[in-house]
Amino acid sequence: GSSRxxxxxxxxxxxxxxxxxxxxxxxxxxxPDHWSFLLGEVALYSFVVILLSGTFLTLFxxxxxxxxxxxxxxxxxxxxxxxxxxxxTLDISFSVRGGLLMRxxxxxxxxxxxxxxxxxxxxxxxxxxxxxxRELNWVIGFVLFxxxxxxxxxxxxxxxxxxxxxxxxxxxxxxxxxxxxxTYLSFFFFGGEFPGTAIVGRLYMLHIMVLPALVILFIAxxxxxxxxxxxxxxxxxxxxxxxxxxxxxxxxxAAKAGGFFFIVFGVIVLIASFVGINPIWNYGPYDPSxxxxxxxxxxxxxxxxxxxRLIPPGLETEWFGxxxxxxxxxxxxxxxxxxxxxxxxxxxxxxVTGDKREHHILDRPRNAPTRTAIxxxxxxxxxxxxxxxxxxxxxxxxxxxxxxxxxxxQALLILGPIFAYQVTKRICLALQKxxxxxxxxxxxxxxxxxxxxxxxxxxxxxxxxxxxxxLVSYHDYAPLMLRPNDDGRIPFGKRLRxxxxxWFFEDRIVPPTQxxxxxxxxxGH
Ligand code: HEM
Ligand code: HEM
Numbered sequence: 231g232s233s234r235x236x237x238x239x240x241x242x243x244x245x246x247x248x249x250x251x252x253x254x255x256x257x258x259x260x261x262p263d264h265w266s267f268l269l270g271e272v273a274l275y276s277f278v279v280i281l282l283s284g285t286f287l288t289l290f291x292x293x294x295x296x297x298x299x300x301x302x303x304x305x306x307x308x309x310x311x312x313x314x315x316x317x318x319t320l321d322i323s324f325s326v327r328g329g330l331l332m333r334x335x336x337x338x339x340x341x342x343x344x345x346x347x348x349x350x351x352x353x354x355x356x357x358x359x360x361x362x363x364r365e366l367n368w369v370i371g372f373v374l375f376x377x378x379x380x381x382x383x384x385x386x387x388x389x390x391x392x393x394x395x396x397x398x399x400x401x402x403x404x405x406x407x408x409x410x411x412x413t414y415l416s417f418f419f420f421g422g423e424f425p426g427t428a429i430v431g432r433l434y435m436l437h438i439m440v441l442p443a444l445v446i447l448f449i450a451x452x453x454x455x456x457x458x459x460x461x462x463x464x465x466x467x468x469x470x471x472x473x474x475x476x477x478x479x480x481x482x483x484a485a486k487a488g489g490f491f492f493i494v495f496g497v498i499v500l501i502a503s504f505v506g507i508n509p510i511w512n513y514g515p516y517d518p519s520x521x522x523x524x525x526x527x528x529x530x531x532x533x534x535x536x537x538x539r540l541i542p543p544g545l546e547t548e549w550f551g552x553x554x555x556x557x558x559x560x561x562x563x564x565x566x567x568x569x570x571x572x573x574x575x576x577x578x579x580x581x582v583t584g585d586k587r588e589h590h591i592l593d594r595p596r597n598a599p600t601r602t603a604i605x606x607x608x609x610x611x612x613x614x615x616x617x618x619x620x621x622x623x624x625x626x627x628x629x630x631x632x633x634x635x636x637x638x639x640q641a642l643l644i645l646g647p648i649f650a651y652q653v654t655k656r657i658c659l660a661l662q663k664x665x666x667x668x669x670x671x672x673x674x675x676x677x678x679x680x681x682x683x684x685x686x687x688x689x690x691x692x693x694x695x696x697x698x699x700x701l702v703s704y705h706d707y708a709p710l711m712l713r714p715n716d717d718g719r720i721p722f723g724k725r726l727r728x729x730x731x732x733w734f735f736e737d738r739i740v741p742p743t744q745x746x747x748x749x750x751x752x753x754g755h
Contacts, residue, residue, distance in 0.1 A: 235480060235481045236253075236254060236257040236258065236478070236480045236481070237254070239253060239257065239480060240253045240254040240257065253480075256457075256479060256480075257478065257479050257480035258478050258479070258480075259457065259460075259478065259479045260474045260475070260476045260477065260478055260479075261461055261474070261476045261477060261479065261483045262461050262462075262463040262464075262474055262475060262476035263476050263477065264463075264464060266353045266357075267353075267461065268490065269346050269349045269350035269353055270346075270350045270456075271487060271490060271491075271494075272342070272346035272350075272494055273343060273346040273347045273350055274449065274453075275490070275491045275494040275495065276339045276340075276342045276343040276346060276494060276498065277339075277343055277445070277449070278491070278495075279335065279339040279494070279495055279498050280336060280339045280340060280343060281442070283332050283335040283336035283339060284336055284438065284442075286328075286332045287322065287332060287333065287336055288438055290318060290321065290322045290326050290329060291315070291318050291319065291322065291388065291434075292314050292315060292317075292318040293315055293388065293430050293431045293433075293434035294313065294314040294315055294430070294431065295313045295314070295315060295390065295425075295426075295427040295428070295429070295430050295431070296313065296314045296427070297311060297312075297313065298311075298312065298313070298314050298317050299311055299312075300312055300316075300317050300320060302317070302320055302321055302324055302325050303324055303325065304320060304323075304324045304511055306511070307320060307511055307514075310514065310515065311515070312390070312514075312515035313390045313430070313515065313516075315388060315389060315390040315430045316389055316390040316391055316510065316515050316516075319333075319388070319389040319390075319391075319510060320510070320511060323510075323511065324511075331499075331502060331503065333508070334501075334502035334503070334505075334506060334507055335498060335499060335502040336385075337502075337507045337508055338498050338501050338502045338505075338507060339498050339502075340381070340382055340385060340528075341507075341528065341529070341530075342494075342498060343378060344378050344379065344382060344528075344529075344530040345530075347371075347374065347375050347378055348375070348530070350371075351371065351372070351375060352605070352609070354368065354371070355575070355601075355605050356595045356601075356602060356605055357462070357464075357592040357593055357594075357595065358589060358592060358593040358598055358601065359462050359592055360575070360576040361576065361579075361580070361585070361588075361589040362580065362585075362586070362587065362588050362589060363459055363588055364455070364459055364462075364576075365576035365577060365580070366455070367452060367455040367456070367459070368575075368576050369573060369574075369576075370448055370451050370452050370455065371452055372572065372573045373448055374445065374448050374449065374452065376569075377441055377444055377445050377448065378445070378530075379530055379531065380436075380441055381437065381441050381442070381445065382528055382530060382531065383397065383527075383531055384433040384434075384436050384437040384441065385437055386508075386527065386528055386531075387429070387430070387433050388430060388433060388434060388437060389508070389510050390430055390515065390516055391510035391513045391514065391515060391516060392513040392514055392515070392516055392517065392520060392525075393508070393510075393513055393525065393527075394516060395425060395516025395517070395518070396516075396525055397527055397531075398424075398425060398429060399424065399425075399518065400535070400538070402416055402419075402420065402424045402425075403558065404538075404558060404562065405419060407555040407558030407559060407562075409552055409553075409554050409559075410552055419432075425516065460474050460590065461474060461476075462589075462590050462591065462592050463475060463476070463590070463591060463592065464591070464592050464594075465591050465592070465594070465699065465700055465703050465704060466696065466699060466700060467695060467696055467699045469591060470591075471588065471589075471590045471591060472590075474590075526619060526620070526623075527619070529616075532615075532616045532618075532619035532620070533565075533612055533615040533616045533618075533619070534561075534565060534615075535618070535619040536614075536615045536616050536617060536618025536619035536620075536621070536639075537561040537564060537565055537615045537618060538558070538561050538618075539618045539619065539621055539636065540561070540614075540615070540618045540636065540639055540640055540643060541556075541557045541560050541561045542557065542640075543557055544557065545557045545560070565615075568608075568611070568612075572608065579601065579734075581727065581730075582710075582727070582730045582731050582734050583707055583710075583731065583734060583735075584710045584727075584731065585707060587705070589705065591703075591704075591705075593704060593705070594700075594704070595658065596657075596658040596661040596662055596665070597658075597662065597704045597741075598658075599654075599655050599658035599659050599662070599737075600655065600733075600734045600735070600736070602654055602655070602658050603650075603651045603652070603654040603655035603658065604651065605654075606650040606651060606653075606654035607647035607648070607650050607651040607654075608647070609650070610646045610647045610649075610650040611643065611646070611647045613646075614639055614642045614643045614646050615643070617639055617642075618636075618639050618643075621635045621636055621639060655737075659737055659739060662739040663739060665701040665702070666701075666702075666739065666741070666742055668693065668701060669693065669698055669701045669702045669742055669747055669750070670742055670746060670747060670750035671690050671750055672690035672691050672692045672693055672750075672751075673690060673691045673693070674688060674690060674691075675688065675689050675690060675691045676688070677689045692751060698747065702741045702742055702747065703741075704741060706740060706741055707735060707738070708735070709728070709731040709732050709734070709735040709738075710727060710728050710731035711728070712724060712725065712728045
């Protein structure tokens with residue numbers, strides 16, 4: 231049935247456009263099926279929802295900082311002095327039919343977009359999907375992640391309410407902390423003294439033109455690479471490095487994906503209908519004075535806000551007549567290093583393992599214990615930075631001192647990742663040992679049998695081929711060996727690399743061979 235449908239679709243288009251060959255070719259492409267492969271799709275579909283709702287908002291939003299007085303129907307704000315940007319956002323909320331729903335849809339879709347990208351990235355990381363030949367697609371994806379945060383930040387700044395202004399003020403502080411040129415840069419960026427009258431217009435241009443164009447470009451590249459590389463798959467019988475097991479695009483996958491788009495769309499609209507978000511009429515227009523506890527950015531910017539809070543205050547030096555404000559520069563440096571490390575991780579791992587093979591079969595996380603442990607450490611580091619953004623709320627809710635919370639988080643920022651690394655690595659190794667023993671001896675059945683000689687033994691249930699495959703078929707690695715140069719010496723770079731490699735493969739558990747499995751079966755009988 232599927233091939234007839236594909237042929238008919240190809241034929242229809244071909245008679246009119248001559249692209250039938252491409253359609254046929256693409257229609258036959260096979261996609262593997264696994265729930266974790268849906269995360270990339272959720273990102274894609276929520277972006278479509280963002281485009282639709284964002285376009286609606288542009289019809290009514292006015293990116294102007296000209297002073298005005300609100301005259302709309304929302305009584306508590308009547309006559310309040312504010313910018314045209316804020317007034318037009320209030321109009322969208324209270325006077326435009328469907329406007330509030332669209333604002334909610336746009337904001338919720340943005341949150342889902344960033345969340346799904348983050349989870350998608352974790353899926354790619356923990357299954358090793360970034361390995362050759364997909365390293366570049368990891369980098370392209372990571373650029374998308376950064377672009378998404380930039381989109382979120384610029385969008386959040388547009389309504390020009392108290393939260394918009396506070397966010398921008400932090401950016402202003404960061405820019406001004408850049409040594410020597412900071413003040414000039416800030417004036418350049420804001421078109422004069424902060425907040426000036428230009429910034430909303432400038433961010434608007436970024437938000438609805440430059441950044442979306444880049445996002446669309448990079449998504450196109452990203453998906454082109456997914457098609458070129460073909461999709462990875464989890465290990466299982468019949469799945470090899472050369473094939474892809476799954477459904478063809480036409481009609482099965484296309485129908486499923488199309489349906490899934492409407493589910494994502496529907497869920498966003500459902501949330502947007504029932505749960506309000508960013509009620510700017512409660513906050514009021516931007517004014518530097520009413521900053522209060524609980525002022526927070528959207529969740530995905532929290533890590534940066536938190537990092538700024540976790541650095542001890544008052545670290546400053548005077549050099550060459552300029553102030554070097556380390557309490558701004560150090561957190562920025564740490565965030566910068568963290569971001570670069572994540573972006574180039576595929577290349578670091580390839581260097582450490584010396585692995586030049588292509589990988590189309592995914593790792594189960596436990597079968598790459600060091601990578602999984604590094605991931606857990608990274609997630610912990612991120613989580614503690616993020617918690618930093620809520621330090622004031624933790625202090626007020628749990629009646630703790632602000633200093634106590636900050637000092638606790640500072641300690642966690644360093645100790646947490648180390649602890650997470652060790653625990654995760656041990657758990658992975660233990661799971662691997664369990665798999666190995668199950669593969670060799672079968673499952674424990676709980677059935678105790680008494681032998682003729684009086685001995686009690688537990689009967690083990692043998693595995694079927696599918697289960698056995700999942701447990702034991704994974705790529706094995708070996709640490710890099712040191713080979714001296716021609717002059718018999720081992721240069722420092724080589725020793726460093728070998729050292730990393732030894733650490734990466736520390737306590738490695740070798741998967742059982744087919745022979746060992748056979749023997750295990752035999753003993754079982
Ligand atoms: C695969 C979309 C961001 C790395 C995919 C797939 C889709 C997708 C639809 C195929 C299905 C799947 O495996 O989920 C997107 C969109 C993004 C985004 C719309 C953001 C706008 C990222 C990020 C990374 C990344 C942040 C990593 C840093 C990858 C890689 C693959 C992939 C390596 C190939 C996976 C494989 O074949 O197993 N992406 N992605 N993507 N994505 Fe993304
Ligand atoms: C506002 C996020 C793309 C048009 C916003 C807001 C956020 C946001 C968080 C603040 C909403 C609020 O008032 O509560 C994003 C993200 C995007 C994106 C993450 C892409 C990944 C777009 C695009 C358009 C657009 C492509 C236009 C086609 C607007 C407009 C506003 C806005 C006009 C101001 C109106 C308002 O604040 O309600 N955006 N946006 N956005 N966005 Fe976007």
